[in-house]
Structures are given as structure tokens and as C-alpha cells.
Amino acid sequence: MxxxxxxxxxxxxxxxxxxxxxxxxxxxxxxxxxxxxxxxxxxxxxxxxxxxxxxxxxxxxxxxxxxxxxxxxxxxxxxxxxxxxxxxxxxxxxxxxxxxxxxxxxxxxxxxxxxxxxxxxxxxxxxxxxxxxxxxxxxxxxxESVPEPTPAEQRDITIAALRDFASHGFIEVHDLLTPSWLGPILATMHDDGTLAQLNIRRICLYPLVPDLAHQHAASKSWSRSNVVELTGGKVFVDGTLNSRTAWMLEPFANPLPDHPCGTPLMNEREIADAISTCRAHNVGFAAHAIGDAAVRAVLNAAQSLPRTPADITTLSRAIRIEHAELVHPRDVQRFADLGVIASLQPCHLLYDIEVLERELASRLERVLPIRDFIKSGLIPGKTILFGSDAPIVRPNPQDSILAAVHRRRTTDSPAGSPTQNPIAPAQAIDEPTALRCFI
Ligand SMILES: [Zn+2]
Missing domain, CATH: 3.10.310.70 (Diaminopimelate Epimerase; Chain A, domain 1)
Structure with missing residues (x-):
């Protein structure tokens, strides 16, 4: 431990x-x-x-x-x-x-x-x-037909979430699908001391790109410097592994009818346009991309646009790829070369072992290539960030640390009984390095 x-x-x-x-x-x-x-x-x-x-x-x-x-x-x-x-x-x-x-x-x-x-x-x-x-x-x-939470409910669910994150040692939380009510609630919670009481010191918000113009204008009133900030715009480039809608370079073993390689939700041109929209608002960009084809599409879009050193080194200007669960070996080095952040959730490996082994048995070595990312120049905690995607899985940082170290379920893992064979064991990292991805 x-x-x-x-x-x-x-x-x-x-x-x-x-x-x-x-x-x-x-x-x-x-x-x-x-x-x-x-x-x-x-x-x-x-x-x-x-x-x-x-x-x-x-x-x-x-x-x-x-x-x-x-x-x-x-x-x-x-x-x-x-x-x-x-x-x-x-x-x-x-x-x-x-x-x-x-x-x-x-x-x-x-x-x-x-x-x-x-x-x-x-x-x-x-x-x-x-x-x-x-x-x-x-x-x-x-x-979208579910009634919006009332202001009282908004505050209650925000506090419930932040209290849970704080209980796991988090002082900074990035929200990757921010509804327009969240910024104002957080500003109130900053001003009345609730955030400080919860020991939450920084919250970075990423609304969907189509929502960005509206939220950017509104953020003038709710943004609190270095504490509650509109940090970027978010897009979804593909679906998920479990639903076999992640966008793959090669087919799933048991694909959905008519979707052998999953379901792309955006093409490279659309991704580049979304990056440009974020830039026009002087904020960063985060793309949900799980399959290796989705990851490549985001890298290609990033490469197609001119960028300054500031675009690469500051989070508030950065391009992030969220999840990157499968990455083609040819694309690993491109993250560091293009200054793209790998925002990873190794804890998902613990839940995805069965679907990975069933659907992608021929290319498991492409799963979460963390060690190769570090060798290629990405820096734990700076350009490799860990998270959980809560509530999809619980936000216990130990889960991601153990998954990054062991690459399989151990007796300490959630999501079922321990497994024998690690997934892409060559990509395992040590505990201190995994911890640094959270700092
Ligand atoms: Zn998410």
C-alpha cells in the first residue's frame, strides 16, 4: 500500500x-x-x-x-x-x-x-x-427530457460529488461535460466558503464545444481566478469499448451490425474546426477518443493547425485526448511531438479486461501505452494526467495506480475477481510514477 x-x-x-x-x-x-x-x-x-x-x-x-x-x-x-x-x-x-x-x-x-x-x-x-x-x-x-435539477438540488449534488472527491484526497477536479448551471453554483460555493471548507482548491470546467460561446460569455460573472475556471471545450469523437462503438483502425471481433470498426462521431475536419472554436475563445480543447482511429483523427486534426509554444505548455490552451484506451504504435510519439496531453483512466482497464480480451485479442499490446508515452517524452502530472471518469467508475486513485502498475485485477481491485494475465504488461509503470500522474 x-x-x-x-x-x-x-x-x-x-x-x-x-x-x-x-x-x-x-x-x-x-x-x-x-x-x-x-x-x-x-x-x-x-x-x-x-x-x-x-x-x-x-x-x-x-x-x-x-x-x-x-x-x-x-x-x-x-x-x-x-x-x-x-x-x-x-x-x-x-x-x-x-x-x-x-x-x-x-x-x-x-x-x-x-x-x-x-x-x-x-x-x-x-x-x-x-x-x-x-x-x-x-x-x-x-x-434531455429529464427536468433540470432545481437550484437546491444542483447545490446538493455538487456538494455530494465534491465531498466524495475530497475524501479521496483530491483538491483539484476537472469536469468534462459542464452544464451551464455548474459554473454559477461553484462561484457561489467559492464566495460563501463552501469550496474552502471542502478543501477543493481548483475546478476546471469543459462544456461541450457547441455550448462554449454561451458559457464563455456567462463565465465573466462566475469565473473565479485559479479556483473556478472555464478551461476548455469538449467533444466526443467516438463511443465506448463496451458498446463496441469506440472507433477502431481494425474491426472488433464481434462488431455491431454495419459498424465493424465502431462509430466515428466526428471527422478530422470537424475536430479541427472544434479546436479552432476553442482557440477563438482562448481556451483549451478536450476530445473523448477511446479507439485507435479516434485518437489518430484528433492527432491529425491537431497537426493540421498552426500552434504556438504557449498553446502546448499551458493547460488553458492545451489539446487533450481523453481516454486514449487504444493507441496505434505509430501514434504514440505524436502526442509528445504535437504537445497533446494524454488524459488517461487506467482504472477502466480493471472493468474492461473481458471486453478487451474478447474484442481486441490480436492487439492488446496497444492498450494504454503509458510506459511508451513516458519514453516518448510525456511527463507524468504535466502531459500525462490520470483521472477516473467518475461516476462511470469510482474515483478512488488507488484503482488507477494499481491498474497502471499491475495491468490486471488483483485482490485489491474492484470490478470482479482477480485475473491472471496482465494486459500489455510491457506498459506497466511503478507506483511513484503512477502517483505523479495525479499530482
Ligand atoms: Zn467522461
Whole structure:
């Protein structure tokens, strides 16, 4: 075990979603459809007692059907029966799939014959009826219909999240999908001393690029120098490994129909345009890119634009690649050469071992090439940053440190029983180096 840790930085988290996950029904330890339905029924009854007007939605998260006995989602009729009186939204742990009941479909105005949105799937049964399951961008249809938290709820979930980060030793947190209400709440919490009380000293905010102009203008009133700052714009270049929507140079072993190499969400031109938009606002840029094709597209876009030394050395001007779970050997050196930050979450390895071995067995050596990144000139804590992506997984820094050192699940790991074979063992680093990526 490590010695007491110095103050740490959580470089990739979702403060509102993490706070919500700590304050709403968590199904992370659920093991079957039957148990899921039972817990939804109980939550529905609890809400009926405290909210008889049925204005609140039933929200649940943390679902990992891969780990269930049934390895399948419940159906919409099952959720309708368990939660008949209010919209219900059950979120997959990775936030790239969700299950909604009929009232939630209605609130989101999704007709039974609605076409799939761009980059998303409304899953259907043999009779062509929606099963309730929505994938990728289709999730947004329902997610955006959930009522915004009230100001009191916003404050409660923000405090719940920050208290949890602080309990793990974090004094700095980066939020990688910032809604417009978060900056103002944090400014209030700075001014009334709540942030200091929680021992949170710096929060860097990254709204989506389409939201940037609006939030940039508003940040004049809520930005607090070196404490609460609009640091950059965020984009999604691909999906996730678990849903096989990460954008790969070579096909998955068991790909989704019509998507052998996953689902690119942006092309190089669009990525370059987004970088330019961030630059025009004098802020940095963060791209969600999990597959090796997505990572390459961001590097190509970065290379296509002229940059000054200041663009490369200051976080508030930097280009960051978030996740970079698979990187082609030819692209590793390009991070250092282009001054691109690798923002990594080694803890995800602990959860992804099965899907990696099943889908990418022929190129596991490309997974999280941390040692090669360091050899190529990236600096732990400066240009390699570690985070957790909470609430996707818990924000315990030990998980990432142990994953970076052992490259497999040990007896101290969350997410299942210990595994034997390390993933890309040549990329293992030592504990002090892994810790530095948090400092
Ligand atoms: Zn994230």
C-alpha cells in the first residue's frame, strides 16, 4: 500500500452526474433482471410517498448487464409495471445506453415508429416495437427530457460529488461535460466558503464545444481566478469499448451490425474546426477518443493547425485526448511531438479486461501505452494526467495506480475477481510514477 498521498488532481470527472449517482438509486451491485425490477418497484413506491404529484422522474444508474445472470436488459413492459406512475430512466454504468419506460418515451416525444437519430439506435423487438433500450446519441432524446435539477438540488449534488472527491484526497477536479448551471453554483460555493471548507482548491470546467460561446460569455460573472475556471471545450469523437462503438483502425471481433470498426462521431475536419472554436475563445480543447482511429483523427486534426509554444505548455490552451484506451504504435510519439496531453483512466482497464480480451485479442499490446508515452517524452502530472471518469467508475486513485502498475485485477481491485494475465504488461509503470500522474 502507498504512503499517505499528497494533494491530488482528478483530471477527468463528471461532477453533476457523480453527485446524482451518489444521491439517486444505484444499481451497480444488482445481479439480475428480477432484482433490478424489485428495486425499481421499491423506488417507485418510495417516490410515490414523497412526490404524490408525480413530477419527479425515477432515475437509476450504475447498471452493468454484462455482470448480470441474465446478461440482458429488462423490457419496457417490465419497467412500466414496476414504475407505472412516473417517467423512469435507468442508465448503463458507461452512460452510453439507457432503458426508459413508456412515460419517459412519451416525455421525450419518441414515437414507436421514430427513426434512429444520427449516431444512435432505438433498439426494437421482433415486432419492430421499441424495447425501451436506447444506445449512444439516442440516449440524449430521453436524458434531455429529464427536468433540470432545481437550484437546491444542483447545490446538493455538487456538494455530494465534491465531498466524495475530497475524501479521496483530491483538491483539484476537472469536469468534462459542464452544464451551464455548474459554473454559477461553484462561484457561489467559492464566495460563501463552501469550496474552502471542502478543501477543493481548483475546478476546471469543459462544456461541450457547441455550448462554449454561451458559457464563455456567462463565465465573466462566475469565473473565479485559479479556483473556478472555464478551461476548455469538449467533444466526443467516438463511443465506448463496451458498446463496441469506440472507433477502431481494425474491426472488433464481434462488431455491431454495419459498424465493424465502431462509430466515428466526428471527422478530422470537424475536430479541427472544434479546436479552432476553442482557440477563438482562448481556451483549451478536450476530445473523448477511446479507439485507435479516434485518437489518430484528433492527432491529425491537431497537426493540421498552426500552434504556438504557449498553446502546448499551458493547460488553458492545451489539446487533450481523453481516454486514449487504444493507441496505434505509430501514434504514440505524436502526442509528445504535437504537445497533446494524454488524459488517461487506467482504472477502466480493471472493468474492461473481458471486453478487451474478447474484442481486441490480436492487439492488446496497444492498450494504454503509458510506459511508451513516458519514453516518448510525456511527463507524468504535466502531459500525462490520470483521472477516473467518475461516476462511470469510482474515483478512488488507488484503482488507477494499481491498474497502471499491475495491468490486471488483483485482490485489491474492484470490478470482479482477480485475473491472471496482465494486459500489455510491457506498459506497466511503478507506483511513484503512477502517483505523479495525479499530482
Ligand atoms: Zn467522461
Amino acid at each position: 502507498l504512503a499517505p498521498t499528497p494533494p491530488l488532481r482528478e483530471a477527468h470527472a463528471h461532477i453533476p452526474a457523480h453527485g446524482r449517482s451518489l444521491t439517486t438509486l444505484n444499481l451497480a451491485d444488482c445481479t439480475s433482471i428480477a432484482e433490478c425490477i424489485d428495486r425499481i418497484r421499491a423506488e417507485s413506491a418510495r417516490l410515490d410517498a414523497i412526490d404524490p404529484s408525480h413530477t419527479r422522474w425515477l432515475l437509476a444508474g450504475g447498471i452493468r448487464v454484462e455482470a448480470w445472470i441474465d446478461r440482458a436488459w429488462p423490457t419496457r413492459p417490465q419497467i412500466d409495471a414496476a414504475c407505472p406512475s412516473r417517467p423512469a430512466m435507468l442508465m448503463c454504468f458507461d452512460y452510453h445506453a439507457l432503458l426508459a419506460n413508456t412515460l419517459a418515451f412519451r416525455a421525450a416525444k419518441i414515437a414507436d415508429n421514430a427513426p434512429n437519430p444520427d449516431g444512435g439506435v432505438i433498439v426494437r423487438d421482433n415486432h419492430n416495437n421499441p424495447t425501451g433500450l436506447l444506445l449512444e446519441s439516442a440516449c440524449r432524446l430521453v436524458r
